[in-house]
Amino acid sequence: MNRLTENLSGWGRYPVAQCGLLRPERHKGLGGLSAEGGIARGQGRSYGDAALNQDGAVLLTERLNRLSAFDSERGTVTAESGLTLRELLDVVVPRGWFPLVTPGTGYVSLGGCIAADVHGKNHHHDGAFSRSVLEFELFDADGAVRTCSPDVQSEAFNATMGGMGLTGVIGDVTLQLRPVETAWIQAQHAPARDLEQALTFLQDNEHDARYSVAWIDLQSRGRALGRSVVMTGEHAVRDALPAAHRADPLQLKLRGERNVPLDMPGWLLNPLTIRAFNALYYRLEGRKTSPFIVGYDKFFYPLDALGHWNRLYGKRGFVQYQCVVPLEQAHETLRQLLDALAASGHAAFLGVLKRLGAASAGQLAFSMPGYTLALDLPFGGAATLELLQRFDEIVLAHGGRVYLAKDARLSAESFRQMYPRYDEWLAVKQTLDPQGRFSSSLSRRLGIGEPS
Template sequence: MSDRRECESSATAKPRHALLTGWGRYPLSESDIYRPEKIAELQAVVTADATSLIARGAGRAYGDAALNDQNRVVDLTRLNRMLAFDAATGLLRCEAGVTIAELIDVFMPRGFFPPVTPGTRFVTLGGSIAADVHGKNHHRDSSLASHVTSFDLMIASGEVLRCSREENAELFRATVGGMGLTGVILELELRMRRVESAYLDGESIRAGNIDAAIEAFERADAEWGYSVAWIDCNSGKAALGRSVLNVGNFATLDRLPRNLAQDPLVTRPRLSPIVPFDMPGFALNSLTVKAFNAVIYALHRETAAHTIFDYESFFYPLDSIRNWNRIYGKRGFVQYQCVWPPDESRAGLVEVLETISRSRRGSFLAVLKKFGAQDGLLSFPMPGYTLALDFPMTDGLLEFLDSIDAMVLKRGGRVYLAKDARLAPETFRAMYPNLDKWQAAKAVADPDNRFSSSLSRRLGMCPA
């Protein structure tokens, strides 16, 4: 007992009080932050205080999912050890603070790549499970959690439970996509993907409008494992939703040019410019965004062009620009991502794109992808099409996004919680019909609602 008290004292006596934001830099939050190095230290933090606690990884959730204003935050980035790897099966066991970037650095030279990756590699695996992140291969391979065989979860009592599809299965389903509210993920087992090279063999396809883009996605299904489109949110009329699709598969050695095939698992170093300061608010406006979109579209050929992509440019185009979130200025930005079921996707896309075009709130970075099947109780993806948009924080933006919510909801769609910073609780409940099942599973692991966040309180996710 004395050892436990000493552990509690050392772990709980040294929080750092600081301001935090998500990657969108909106909203701002103030918390006591703990950064344990050992599981015992984390357990002491979880059990030592009755006030609210939420785990935080690399801080790349856009909104308030990993914020806990006026309460406690536990930073898991020191719990980042890789524990075991079986090259024959691709099974990796590691701590939840390991990032996807660290996985790639260690395992790409050995011929392995994460089975699913979001648009940035600077996220932790624990956070990726909590958000049930998706990638450019969701239409075939579902989310990252679909490739996780098990994880260890510390619940509110400090007990650690092994969770899988066979063991504590309902808690597994509640934690995947549960935004860290069922407990703290400690370790996980993930099946890595074997690859022959660090390059993708694919095509760039220019689509003149949203119908051509959807047609291109549907054609791509049979041949390409990865697909994503940049989409122009400023174009209208016959050019509404004009896009450039990048599609590809990891290249086999016989598909690589000779110079790349000589060292296929190593890519050339890339320039990594930095945005050194917050851009002024006037830098991103309807005219500059429209000009940027026109240039991007014009740079691509009218016919599909065979392309060899290095994995960084295909999966992580923004990671090469350090602090790119500063381009939106001091007020930050809101990333808005929604999805519609298949029968409503085209109509939903047209309605939202027309509304954005008329509003002159064109998104600087807009991405279109196709989703497949999904399982987690609060997981965001569903079969259909998803649109992700960035909007600088400006007057009237939140009310504008409320109107977009209504358009998405009426067609059976929903909004991604890992990127959300402003969704209304009644809209959330209507978009996520499995909330009651999720609440029941959370109540077993966290009966006193010890794990909560700014997001969960704003959305009313956990009954008082």
């Protein structure tokens, strides 16, 4: 296989690593890492260094995106791991099916969804992506293919779900889908004046919707600290649609994508513009308090409408900090995080707060019952890293953890403390990959694969 040496980064564009890229065109090419090792990469939508391998091989799965089975009666679909959710949606939505779990972008591969055990706005009801996976193939370190499911090779299954690609390369994936009557979402927004009210809305079982998430204004201070717009949604039934959409309820005219054509200057996102944007957003979105109908793409993937939006941060890139904190003391923990942010003088452009339900079975999976907070920060060197270190301390003190799919800078020591089931995971890793061939810049930074 030809090899292309290139400087590569994740979605946050920090850090950058020189990697040797391999790009198989045929299914068996997914076994191409077994001899020399390396890491698989789907769409490169993890933010930090999870799909980077400094001075090593990175196997691109983007050409392996074929669907091999679709059962329109039972709602199961099998496809190669390089297929994106966007491509899957194009096929299954017009036939009345929807992924059980989807993250906030459609430009992710199925393999990436498994490796990070991604979650969506319905985690508190339906769990993480692993809940929708019936089976997958795993090309292990010997190039042998194992079929893994919750019942067969369940150890390998669990270690791979959230295993950051370090157990092998994922081949075919079989998913269970959810039946839907329409391609539309019935959504509703509620403004929350502060953090406490936002949390109240998110755990309010009476108004509980299948999908919920809070956009949080990270520039608000004092009494308005944690001011949010809580957004909820359900799959709309056909009768709820306006007459114009009722005839063909599963057809959605997808918007054309606009692109950020080039790197924006670094000063574009500064505290002033970020504050102005957030205040405007709170006013406009907080107003939509009566139910409205919106296409699934706009509800789930608002940022996908702007291609290459990571260029808004300019060449320096950005980091996303996403953590989960346990339910008990969640309010206190989150308040401390927001206070630390405010005290630092950093401006975070985008903040998202979301309730999580039961933990996944994966030993390295991110989710636990509690709240997850995600915030985007322009990368500002040592000062940014210092702030995130402070965040780690707060999160650790309250029994939370950082999401590896977003991470670019956690320490190995904090990782071990945040992921107490690491030893269990390592035992499975050693059976699948005794020589430690599958590794990435992330795994080496965090000491994943090394004995504790």
